[in-house]
Amino acid sequence: MTNVYSLDGILVFGLLFVCTCAYFKKVPRLKSWLLSEKKGVWGVFYKAAVIGTRLHAAVAIACVVMAFYVLFIK
DSSP states (O other), X not given: OOOTTSHHHHHXXXXXXXXXXXXXXXXXXXXXXXXXXXXXXXXXXXXXXHHHHHTHHHHHHHHHHHHHIIIIIO
């Protein structure tokens, strides 16, 4: 079990957040509802979605590495 207050937990949360927002960008209803704002607090979702779609290969590799680390090393 990863802890949110550790570096591992923050990295897992960040990766899951970016992956989730990138998925929301592909769903039309969620895109118009959640990703319409580009500035402010709600803009964090939009920026995470842009990071997830533009760096999809790096995010996917990071997810696999983090999953391996959490399952086998930690």
